[in-house]
Amino acid sequence: MSPFETNFDYIILGAGSAGCTLAAMLAEHLPDDRILLLEAGDDIPPDHETVWDPAKWLLISRDRTLEWGYRSVAQPELNDREIQLGRAKALGGCSVHNAMVYVRGGAYGFDRWAQEGCVGWKYDEILPYFKRVEERMHVTQAEADPFIEDLVVACNDMGIPYNPNYNASPHAFGVSPFQFLISQGGRRETTFKSFLGTRRHTNLHITSGVRFDRILFDHERRAVAVEATDLRTQRQVEIHASREILVAAGAIGSPHLLLLSGVGPESQLRDLGIPVVSALPGVGENFQDDLFVTAMFLASKPMPKQPYGLMGAVIFTSTDPSTLPYLTDVECSLASGTMEGLELPPDKRQSYFIYPNLQLLRSRGTIKLASIHPAEHPMIDPRYLEAPEDIQRCIFCIKLARDIGHNQGLANWFAGEILPGPEVQTDAEIEAYIRRTADTCYHYAGTCKMGVDDMAVVTPHLEVRGTQRLRVVDASIIPTTVSGNTAAATMMIAVKGAELVLASRRSA
Ligand SMILES: Cc1cc2nc3c(=O)[nH]c(=O)nc-3n(C[C@H](O)[C@H](O)[C@H](O)COP(=O)(O)OP(=O)(O)OC[C@H]3O[C@@H](n4cnc5c(N)ncnc54)[C@H](O)[C@@H]3O)c2cc1C
Numbered sequence: 001m002s003p004f005e006t007n008f009d010y011i012i013l014g015a016g017s018a019g020c021t022l023a024a025m026l027a028e029h030l031p032d033d034r035i036l037l038l039e040a041g042d043d044i045p046p047d048h049e050t051v052w053d054p055a056k057w058l059l060i061s062r063d064r065t066l067e068w069g070y071r072s073v074a075q076p077e078l079n080d081r082e083i084q085l086g087r088a089k090a091l092g093g094c095s096v097h098n099a100m101v102y103v104r105g106g107a108y109g110f111d112r113w114a115q116e117g118c119v120g121w122k123y124d125e126i127l128p129y130f131k132r133v134e135e136r137m138h139v140t141q142a143e144a145d146p147f148i149e150d151l152v153v154a155c156n157d158m159g160i161p162y163n164p165n166y167n168a169s170p171h172a173f174g175v176s177p178f179q180f181l182i183s184q185g186g187r188r189e190t191t192f193k194s195f196l197g198t199r200r201h202t203n204l205h206i207t208s209g210v211r212f213d214r215i216l217f218d219h220e221r222r223a224v225a226v227e228a229t230d231l232r233t234q235r236q237v238e239i240h241a242s243r244e245i246l247v248a249a250g251a252i253g254s255p256h257l258l259l260l261s262g263v264g265p266e267s268q269l270r271d272l273g274i275p276v277v278s279a280l281p282g283v284g285e286n287f288q289d290d291l292f293v294t295a296m297f298l299a300s301k302p303m304p305k306q307p308y309g310l311m312g313a314v315i316f317t318s319t320d321p322s323t324l325p326y327l328t329d330v331e332c333s334l335a336s337g338t339m340e341g342l343e344l345p346p347d348k349r350q351s352y353f354i355y356p357n358l359q360l361l362r363s364r365g366t367i368k369l370a371s372i373h374p375a376e377h378p379m380i381d382p383r384y385l386e387a388p389e390d391i392q393r394c395i396f397c398i399k400l401a402r403d404i405g406h407n408q409g410l411a412n413w414f415a416g417e418i419l420p421g422p423e424v425q426t427d428a429e430i431e432a433y434i435r436r437t438a439d440t441c442y443h444y445a446g447t448c449k450m451g452v453d454d455m456a457v458v459t460p461h462l463e464v465r466g467t468q469r470l471r472v473v474d475a476s477i478i479p480t481t482v483s484g485n486t487a488a489a490t491m492m493i494a495v496k497g498a499e500l501v502l503a504s505r506r507s508a
Pocket of ligand 1: 013014015016017018019038039040041061086087088089090091092093094095097098099100101102103210211212213248249250251253254257441442443444474475476485486487488490
């Protein structure tokens with residue numbers, strides 16, 4: 001970005017799943033305003049070796065050049081393992097390297113947000129915003145193959161019905177074709193490409209390679225400017241916004257930025273000598289994620305070739321059958337051992353994996369400043385499995401995956417269990433296996449939660465409490481995760497966020 005322009009009407013901080021969506025909506029509706037979209041990462045070239053080919057997903061998620069490189073602190077309930085917490089640094093954010101899975105999430109979760117005071121966020125009210133996302137991003141429904149056909153038989157045998165389209169009903173219970181954000185031409189859809197690629201507006205300035213370090217406030221606690229560093233030259237600049245600053249740096253980046261800017265728990269800020277702008281105890285609290293556990297089976301014959309990042313089927317069910325069909329908290333994805341990036345020894349490549357992803361975890365973690373220097377990562381402590389019921393529910397997940405893998409419906413494929421393995425039988429043995437192997441689903445949320453209680457960071461209009469002209473619009477505002485992955489909900493939040501900004505503008 002050179003030379004820097006330093007005066008805008010709106011500044012959007014972060015060009016990820018939310019930021020690009022928000023930028024496109026505002027640029028279209030405010031043609032006379034100057035909008036800046038600021039991002040640390042760069043654009044992905046059209047010939048990038050792994051990003052655009054959905055079947056190479058497992059390879060990109062290991063590409064450190066696209067990564068912020070976050071790690072959790074040691075997790076006592078996971079045998080003191082430090083978990084790598086993937087987060088992309090690029091125009092498009094995590095839509096550039098996520099698994100492309102598109103799940104809106106069940107009605108129950110959003111209705112709960114509304115019941116807890118988030119007026120305007122009931123499922124029926126937010127459904128139109130999902131549809132607006134789907135007008136721009138192509139959702140591909142996966143094709144079945146002979147393995148998937150038998151998987152459906154196995155699930156039916158276990159009382160899990162076939163659901164032809166989990167996004168078309170308010171609850172997802174069943175075994176379904178997976179839906180992916182993949183174009184008709186078979187390429188990954190990213191928010192940057194889909195929302196901004198072909199519709200560049202002259203009023204929208206997109207600046208990459210710049211790290212935003214702090215938000216600056218005037219004496220009335222109005223957010224008026226951003227302090228940022230050009231990562232190529234290390235030059236620092238101050239960029240001014242005359243109307244609003246919209247933070248879309250994600251569930252790790254957004255609380256980090258607010259804390260550096262003096263918005264957060266008072267004692268944490270004072271201990272580091274940061275002047276307090278708004279004392280909000282909830283900033284960086286309420287960290288939520290989903291966890292996945294793994295079952296693996298040897299196949300008796302070659303598995304069908306997989307054109308997606310995961311197998312083309314998904315199973316939604318519940319750890320508590322009494323909640324079905326309305327509330328699911330387990331989403332099983334599957335993979336075949338021949339998929340690129342799994343790097344298995346030759347005798348284990350003819351195999352299939354079942355990955356139950358446990359959602360609605362009761363455990364809550366934190367993000368705290370490690371230092372006042374913006375380049376230093378914050379301390380991230382997800383506190384995985386701290387709530388005792390979470391480990392019990394993970395044990396249920398392993399048993400479920402085993403029951404599916406061993407079911408008669410898959411008898412044509414089954415040639416033995418590899419993981420957890422025949423030696424793991426009692427609940428205590430399964431628990432020990434989970435503590436050794438459970439891993440993040442990358443669905444971080446909740447660290448700048450929306451609400452009306454004392455721990456809320458933003459109001460249901462996404463305004464940061466105790467400040468003016470400042471909103472957060474990304475996955476961090478999710479008060480409680482819903483039954484599904486987080487990308488669809490995050491883009492929905494951005495479409496609704498844009499509408500809230502436009503409504504304020506009209507009433508100003
Ligand atoms: C490996 C992986 C696989 C996943 N798979 C799926 C999936 O298949 N389906 C699904 O629904 N969800 C998936 N997710 C989760 C989903 O992608 C995220 O929840 C969603 O993208 C979050 O969007 P966001 O806008 O909140 O944050 P992001 O998309 O992370 O955007 C934040 C942006 O802000 C930028 N930024 C942050 N701090 C700064 C700073 N200080 N200066 C400058 N720029 C900054 C970042 O570089 C980034 O571009 C996956 C995530 C990962 C990491």
